Amino acid sequence: MLSFELDLNCLAIYFIDVILPIPIQKTFTYSVTKEEADFLKTGMRVAVSFGKSKMYSALVLNIHQTAPTLYEAKEIHQILDESPIVTEKQLKHWQWISSYYMCSLGDVYRAAVPSAFLLESETIIYRNESFTDIDILTDEEYLIYEALQRQSQLTLHEIAEVLDRKKVLPIINRLIEKSVLYVKEEIYETYKPKLVKYVRLHKDYQSDESLQELLSKLSRAKKQRDVVLTFFQLKTEKKPIKAKTLSEKSGVSAQIIKALVDKEVFEFYHIQTDRVQFKGDENPLKNLNEYQVKALDEIEESFKEHDITLLHGVTSSGKTEVYTKFIKKVLETGQQVLFLLPEIALTTQIIKRLQNYFGNQISVFHSKYSVNERVEVWNNVLNNKVKAQIILGARSTIFLPFSNLGLIIVDEEHEVSYKQFEPSPRYNARDAAVVLGKLHKAKILLGSATPSIETKFNATQNKYGLVHLNRRHGNVQMPKIELIDIKQKRRKKEMVGHFSDRLIQLMNEVLEEKKQIILFQNRRGFSPIVECTTCGHSPQCPNCDVSLTYHKYNNQLKCHYCHYQRAMPNSCGACGNSTLDTKGFGTEQIELELKELFPNHNIGRMDSDTTKGKFGYQKIIESFESQEIDILVGTQMLSKGLDFNNVLLVGILSADTMLNYPDFRAHERAFQLMVQVSGRAGRSQKQGMVAIQTYNPYHQILQQVSTNSYGEMYAEQLQDRWQYHYPPYYRLIKITLKHRDYTKVNEGINWLARALQNVFFENVLGPTAPAVSRVRNQYIKNLMIKIPPKQSLAKTKEHLQKIKTTFEAVKEFRPIRFIVDIDAY
Numbered sequence: 046m047l048s049f050e051l052d053l054n055c056l057a058i059y060f061i062d063v064i065l066p067i068p069i070q071k072t073f074t075y076s077v078t079k080e081e082a083d084f085l086k087t088g089m090r091v092a093v094s095f096g097k098s099k100m101y102s103a104l105v106l107n108i109h110q111t112a113p114t115l116y117e118a119k120e121i122h123q124i125l126d127e128s129p130i131v132t133e134k135q136l137k138h139w140q141w142i143s144s145y146y147m148c149s150l151g152d153v154y155r156a157a158v159p160s161a162f163l164l165e166s167e168t169i170i171y172r173n174e175s176f177t178d179i180d181i182l183t184d185e186e187y188l189i190y191e192a193l194q195r196q197s198q199l200t201l202h203e204i205a206e207v208l209d210r211k212k213v214l215p216i217i218n219r220l221i222e223k224s225v226l227y228v229k230e231e232i233y234e235t236y237k238p239k240l241v242k243y244v245r246l247h248k249d250y251q252s253d254e255s256l257q258e259l260l261s262k263l264s265r266a267k268k269q270r271d272v273v274l275t276f277f278q279l280k281t282e283k284k285p286i287k288a289k290t291l292s293e294k295s296g297v298s299a300q301i302i303k304a305l306v307d308k309e310v311f312e313f314y315h316i317q318t319d320r321v322q323f324k325g326d327e328n329p330l331k332n333l334n335e336y337q338v339k340a341l342d343e344i345e346e347s348f349k350e351h352d353i354t355l356l357h358g359v360t361s362s363g364k365t366e367v368y369t370k371f372i373k374k375v376l377e378t379g380q381q382v383l384f385l386l387p388e389i390a391l392t393t394q395i396i397k398r399l400q401n402y403f404g405n406q407i408s409v410f411h412s413k414y415s416v417n418e419r420v421e422v423w424n425n426v427l428n429n430k431v432k433a434q435i436i437l438g439a440r441s442t443i444f445l446p447f448s449n450l451g452l453i454i455v456d457e458e459h460e461v462s463y464k465q466f467e468p469s470p471r472y473n474a475r476d477a478a479v480v481l482g483k484l485h486k487a488k489i490l491l492g493s494a495t496p497s498i499e500t501k502f503n504a505t506q507n508k509y510g511l512v513h514l515n516r517r518h519g520n521v522q523m524p525k526i527e528l529i530d531i532k533q534k535r536r537k538k539e540m541v542g543h544f545s546d547r548l549i550q551l552m553n554e555v556l557e558e559k560k561q562i563i564l565f566q567n568r569r570g571f572s573p574i575v576e577c578t579t580c581g582h583s584p585q586c587p588n589c590d591v592s593l594t595y596h597k598y599n600n601q602l603k604c605h606y607c608h609y610q611r612a613m614p615n616s617c618g619a620c621g622n623s624t625l626d627t628k629g630f631g632t633e634q635i636e637l638e639l640k641e642l643f644p645n646h647n648i649g650r651m652d653s654d655t656t657k658g659k660f661g662y663q664k665i666i667e668s669f670e671s672q673e674i675d676i677l678v679g680t681q682m683l684s685k686g687l688d689f690n691n692v693l694l695v696g697i698l699s700a701d702t703m704l705n706y707p708d709f710r711a712h713e714r715a716f717q718l719m720v721q722v723s724g725r726a727g728r729s730q731k732q733g734m735v736a737i738q739t740y741n742p743y744h745q746i747l748q749q750v751s752t753n754s755y756g757e758m759y760a761e762q763l764q765d766r767w768q769y770h771y772p773p774y775y776r777l778i779k780i781t782l783k784h785r786d787y788t789k790v791n792e793g794i795n796w797l798a799r800a801l802q803n804v805f806f807e808n809v810l811g812p813t814a815p816a817v818s819r820v821r822n823q824y825i826k827n828l829m830i831k832i833p834p835k836q837s838l839a840k841t842k843e844h845l846q847k848i849k850t851t852f853e854a855v856k857e858f859r860p861i862r863f864i865v866d867i868d869a870y
């Protein structure tokens with residue numbers, strides 16, 4: 046018996062190491078046959094079972110002949126791809142991300158590929174309600190479709206039972222491609238299936254003489270004859286004929302066409318049309334102005350020495366126009382361009398501008414796109430299709446399978462949204478893009494009017510090249526910034542609600558001129574705090590350690606952390622008096638005040654409450670562009686690269702909350718935010734105006750904003766960072782523990798603090814509780830490791846990993862979530 050088993054083992058001499066899409070540090074080894082080994086390549090997917098009965102789509106990392114020593118390799122279920130869906134370069138990039146950000150390759154795999162590539166036995170599948178085209182389904186596919194009519198959702202496991210077989214992933218893949226199904230993550234956006242149905246003659250009738258034959262065959266079915274006649278008419282145009290067109294032109298219902306298909310006169314077929322299409326002509330690039338020409342030359346010069354160059358250009362200096370010149374050049378060499386934007390939804394404008402120049406060479410990668418759309422972009426990039434020469438998207442776009450990248454542009458490189466905080470991998474897309482660029486030997490252009498301190502530092506240290514663009518296009522002057530002291534205004538009773546008389550005056554002047562206004566308030570909702578004036582109690586979220594925010598339009602209290610919501614109570618939950626009052630203010634309240642102050646003008650609001658859905662932003666941006674809206678009030682979304690040419694005034698209603706935020710970057714951020722919002726004013730012809738209301742007009746950051754002194758802000762912040770040991774001098778690793786049990790978290794964090802202090806001494810900060818110390822019923826505690834300039838980051842992480850492993854070996858600590866965040870800012 047024993048020798049027989051040994052023999053079997055000898056036969057199985059081919060193995061593959063795979064990445065499983067789960068947060069497990071290691072890769073796993075499976076056995077394959079010789080034929081499978083010959084067929085498989087790194088970057089293809091295989092279905093494997095793992096654990097008791099779970100099935101996963103695993104990714105092949107390498108193929109070899111070394112059996113694992115610790116366990117017996119299982120066989121794979123089947124191969125899922127014909128050719129690799131992930132490139133070797135990508136895998137190198139993933140490996141860097143996994144090692145730099147201390148996360149598993151599985152985490153990266155999961156984040157990197159569209160969820161449709163990750164089907165597993167527990168994946169929940171839904172029916173696409175708008176799919177009706179059952180003719181295109183095979184019998185087996187139809188069984189699944191039918192099962193989903195009876196039950197609105199099924200796991201792959203259940204589907205395997207329906208079909209009475211194990212290997213269901215390929216068929217599910219096909220159904221997703223045909224838009225029959227979608228997977229759970231996709232429910233926020235229903236989409237129209239884009240498989241257009243075409244009609245052609247059945248193969249028996251494809252000769253030209255067949256018309257006569259058909260007409261006589263159908264002599265008694267008048268409508269069917271009409272269809273055939275119309276078909277032959279349309280056929281002369283030598284274009285594929287849509288079933289819909291045929292039915293419209295011949296004036297018959299779809300059923301009649303279907304009947305002809307059943308009679309085997311016609312047959313249906315499909316052409317995969319790409320969902321994201323640009324309609325229109327390409328236009329020539331704009332001629333650069335003299336300053337832009339100079340910047341362009343300097344960037345080119347800089348690229349000779351530095352692969353990475355920072356374009357520090359003031360708002361509205363025309364950075365985008367400069368980018369386009371580089372894009373064009375790179376396209377001419379046949380290479381791909383990656384254009385990163387902080388938030389895709391906000392940048393429909395840039396997309397439009399680039400499409401104007403580059404038409405169908407652009408693909409957009411959008412987290413709000415359906416899974417099918419994302420798969421399409423993925424495949425187009427992988428196959429280096431014409432339409433995937435320029436890829437535009439937010440942070441996750443760095444994960445696409447580029448084969449031939451020549452240029453990466455990171456627009457608004459200072460933006461926080463490049464950093465992913467949750468879930469793992471907690472990467473910064475700007476930094477990961479730099480590494481990606483190096484792998485491809487591509488050039489990297491970082492652009493901003495307010496560069497992050499760390500990037501500016503890299504540039505001044507000559508690590509990056511640095512090019513300035515100090516003039517607005519058309520020589521429009523930078524906006525004039527006025528600070529309004531609202532403490533004084535309150536005392537003198539010169540405030541109406543949250544508006545100073547001065548701001549109202551400016552607004553009236555601007556509206557008189559038929560110009561537009563943007564108002565910035567960094568909080569959404571009506572009022573962030575509800576408080577009882579009798580006992581001081583304010584309603585709290587039951588799941589999080591935070592007060593609920595009042596939303597007036599539906600009279601609800603909402604938690605902005607966990608989305609809990611309840612009706613606004615009539616009386617105080619603590620003392621019972623009906624003396625609940627609201628404190629502080631958000632965008633919704635401003636909108637209401639505006640309606641009273643300016644009853645004859647149209648007010649719009651842009652925050653995450655009003656921009657839900659795929660086209661939410663676009664609608665608001667378009668109605669502001671077309672000047673249906675006179676005054677637009679919104680949150681920091683307004684600061685991200687919008688270009689309106691009729692805005693003359695920007696008002697910041699309250700600068701103070703931004704300045705008092707407990708974070709080492711608060712001042713840098715406040716500066717960036719205010720300069721960027723201000724930058725929306727006066728972008729064409731006339732100098733814009735900015736009014737900033739504040740209780741502290743002498744705050745140094747406000748002074749620097751009002752004089753547009755980036756350099757001063759930079760120098761001062763840098764000094765603080767040096768003095769208090771923060772980036773860019775020191776590096777930061779943040780460790781977070783989370784658990785439902787407060788004592789457990791506390792014990793865990795204290796143990797961890799001691800263990801870390803033994804190694805890193807005074808460079809361990811904390812433990813501390815964050816400002817909101819409980820979210821979704823999980824208690825949170827943090828520690829921070831500061832890494833001095835000369836200490837090795839790699840060594841530090843090694844130590845940390847050891848301590849983490851020990852921590853996780855302690856039984857009581859095992860259930861605690863342990864989160865490591867490298868460069869946690």
Ligand code: ADP
Pocket residue numbers: 331332333334337358359360361362363364365366518688728
């Ligand atoms: P930035 O990205 O630096 O904020 P933009 O590229 O958005 O600036 O340019 C601001 C505005 O000026 C845009 O409307 C743009 O079309 C216009 N513009 C910039 N450069 C030129 C140019 N060379 N010719 C014509 N218009 C330009």
Ligand code: ZN
Pocket residue numbers: 586587588589604605606607608609820821
């Ligand atoms: Zn909550």
